Amino acid sequence: MKKKDPFFWVTISCGIIIMAFILLPLVEMMAAPSLPMLKKTICDKDVVRSIRLSIITAGSAALISFLLGTPLAYFLARNHFRGKRLIESIIDLPIVIPHPVVGIAILSVAGKNHWLGKILHELGIRIMGSVTGIIVVLIFVGMPFYVNCVKDGFERVSPRLENVSRSLGASMFSTFFRVTFRLAWRSMVIGFIMAMARAISEFGAVVIVAYHPMIAPVMIYERFAGFGLKYSQPVAVWLVSVCLILFLTVRILTLRKPATS
Amino acid sequence: MKKKDPFFWVTISCGIIIMAFILLPLVEMMAAPSLPMLKKTICDKDVVRSIRLSIITAGSAALISFLLGTPLAYFLARNHFRGKRLIESIIDLPIVIPHPVVGIAILSVAGKNHWLGKILHELGIRIMGSVTGIIVVLIFVGMPFYVNCVKDGFERVSPRLENVSRSLGASMFSTFFRVTFRLAWRSMVIGFIMAMARAISEFGAVVIVAYHPMIAPVMIYERFAGFGLKYSQPVAVWLVSVCLILFLTVRILTLRKPATS
């Protein structure tokens, strides 16, 4: 009976359309380049260098999000105070800022006519056209994903567990490491990978701050603009493969919800 | 006592650093252009046209996400079945695909040497360099945000309410409109705006599929590449303002959790 309901068929049809819409272009693109072409591309030093740079910069950005974002996420998960919504809104801001604007905003404070830019210049730190600049941009776009994911993870750990731990004699630090961290580490890993995946996919903001050194998305754009679709596809395939590995890791971690956590 | 805890100070410091890191560039960028310059920019027909195009294309993309995504989101919120995780993973895929790659993937199926491209061509639908193409790209990047947000909204509506409604004589359709929709419409609005905000901020995927007609992020990039930071900032300010209005709408809707829902 249930399967004859029109409601059911509407939902199924919409589902199939959306699945096809997402999968068709991706599968087609992955299948388009021939194997020799893929092999040739991966032997291209520029391609390898750009993908390596993408991984390193995105990884560094995620690492910094982890270091700075974890305490903040914990604070937000455990405290309720006036203005909490405002802080959460500010953390979400980078998600809605158009990508080239992110780059422009970061350059706005990195110029020598800005006090912060001056300080950075005197410290010998360059933003424009540098690996540092890329990392800064990628932290900006990846941070909200890390903080939100880990905040959710901490919220799922009952404060009562922490209360019991403290009533048994454990300090706040000890409680965090023996209980909270042990129960929330999975969401920290997921948050890390999500921030990294978001960073590795960024193009618009990076292309403003640093066309060179060239990260993979910029390289793909350059190949496309310079040589056309056919020459950009193999590079895209390799980059997407990296992204898919990250993505699958997240999915497997989310899937495994063992009895013990 | 609580305020003296070192744990507390670590979290506060991290919080302040992150807030400053996000706000400083944005505020600086918003403050950089002079008022006459902002006025001059908004009188520039090209700028106005690009912002209008951005709003229209992003809005259309969000609308299509709404039409197709709502039934799917409801289906996912109410049913548990083998392979559900897989479908959820596919829906999330666009989030991790690097932006230029999204454009390349869509072009991969839109070319005349692909069966889908042929059909589209015969129907007179152009993807490359057209408004249609831009909308297709923006649906691709915005859909996961809509579906996930609305799925969460539906999950928060207890199935027991639907059960009671049906036991009182209401059909599945009637139940959906009188109960589920009435309780979840807010998350549908939020999902719509999030999909639109995500779409309006997209650059990398659009620039591959359609440099012209020019949406606002592409215009900003062009101004930056052609005339430098100073000339891109005013356009960025106007675009960001649009994004912030969308963003604030979401926040206010999220904030208002009235007694009746």
Added chain:
Amino acid sequence: MIRVTDLNINLGGFQLCDINLTIAENEFFVLMGPTGSGKTVLLEAIAGLIPVKTGNISVDKKNITRIPPEKRGVGIVYQDQALFPHLTVKENILYGIPYQKIKKSVAEKRLDDLIGILNISHILDRFPVNLSGGEKQRVAMARALIVHPKILLLDEPLSALDPNFRKEMKTALKALQQSSMTTFLMVTHDFGEAFYLADNAAVINQGRIAQTGRVDDLFQHPVSPFVAEFVGMENIFPASFIGNKAILGDLEIDIGINVRHTSTYLAIRPEDIQISKTPILENGYHGLKGSISDFIDSGIYFNVSVNVGTVIFQILMLKNTLLDMGITTGSEIYLNIRPAAFHTF
């Protein structure tokens, strides 16, 4: 009338096996069992909200097993009430009216009647979030009854309420069932509720029906140690029977009746044993000499443990009765049990 025949349900690791139940028209039937025994699943199956694997459910001789829930005429009231949060109390109650083929005046009449019986006229314009647990429960009842369901299913309607409200709701429930002439099927794990409200009951355990029958029959004549323990028959002894004698270890009791030789348990309700300082010999009471080994004060009554040889009997007494007798731990007393209080299975 509800008839459930050979019902099997498999729902994600949880299952109901071979459920058979018959509930007469306009009856108040109670379904009892420990947590996780499958009571709510059975209700939802009858309401058509979860799929049935095999078996049939019929209402008034009409097979409804494959009919969608909205066409069954089966109402449901959940423990958490499940009021529509976006509608006022009045709108909640009237929710089902558009689907009934009745005149507006009839609906208004029914509304007025229910408001009167349930005493909710003062909260009609409030939203559910502003109601107390008891008020919510009344509204949920009104909403379910206004559409005149053939059957009303109630999932532990009283257990979420504070003890002091429960009595009031219990009375309201009984009045509603009597005035609405609807078959009520209620889940509970409180025997007091069952006694007050229901005629017949079923005890369910691990997805199977352990016993059905009149409430006092379940209470007095359980058919298995599980049901006996569930209904609070605290004296349950493995025993062998010869003639009309029951043998409990070193204790022989004349139980006054011949017992089927297949019986292996002797059981006595704790309130069916009376304590006296001298044996009572009238009324066929049977006296056993023992000594008091423990008291547990529960406010209104005492749980008294009495050793008779190596067998320990549990006795429930009103506190005052015991205090009047002036006995304490160690006192030598007689246990008096009338023959009808001996149960064997």
Added chain:
Amino acid sequence: MIRVTDLNINLGGFQLCDINLTIAENEFFVLMGPTGSGKTVLLEAIAGLIPVKTGNISVDKKNITRIPPEKRGVGIVYQDQALFPHLTVKENILYGIPYQKIKKSVAEKRLDDLIGILNISHILDRFPVNLSGGEKQRVAMARALIVHPKILLLDEPLSALDPNFRKEMKTALKALQQSSMTTFLMVTHDFGEAFYLADNAAVINQGRIAQTGRVDDLFQHPVSPFVAEFVGMENIFPASFIGNKAILGDLEIDIGINVRHTSTYLAIRPEDIQISKTPILENGYHGLKGSISDFIDSGIYFNVSVNVGTVIFQILMLKNTLLDMGITTGSEIYLNIRPAAFHTF
């Protein structure tokens, strides 16, 4: 010893006002009250888990109001047990040991003792998710007691359990408190539990203490209609008093004692009234003639309503007693109330 002095707490719309409590060393103290009255908040304040606005909490004469929870020596057992899901039962129990300055052998001795008392040796290697509610509760108790807290706070430890497990846990709780020589402060809303477990108790209502005292004192001598109703004193009548006469509408009762002229209520416990066919004149019993208007069968006992003039008395009787008397609705009977059963406030 715990002493709470003028405690005020303001926690997001909810508040505790002017709480004063003294709990003696090694006492089993019970805190009762309806849902939402602030019982759990008070426990968490004593454990140092929520901030105190004004007032003091001291343990053994040491002011602990500003001391972090880990230095208070106050254990807590929640209703939902809050076992660490990533640790086995044994690891859960031993969690607090590293913070105690005790030898490994001492810890092992304590572990063995607790395993024995609580009968949990067979589940030591399991994870909490695989335990039943009663097992979880035992593990939570062992985990809290192994660190020898000065005070153990228990938040409705029995209410999440199935009724059949409750009795067992109640016995275990009492044994543990007696063997551990620890002060227990337990929240409950079940009077039977209070009677069995506790010496003294407090009733809390809307953030304020309504009454404190011995459990049977609260039960027999409530100081306000709220407490009287809360402890189930079903006969609560507004009354005026002249000499040793109480006037309830058109009914005059000689209550045998002079009452303070400030009293405005007469209350009688339903089990303190006895029904007989002829008036009992011994023991100073006071007989009132009435007629039975209603029975409610609750399985073990009957709730009987008796009209005496326009006043309706509620009486609780064991079912057998009533059946032996052979009376039914409408029967003319006498109510016998001993002078000690009249309470005024």
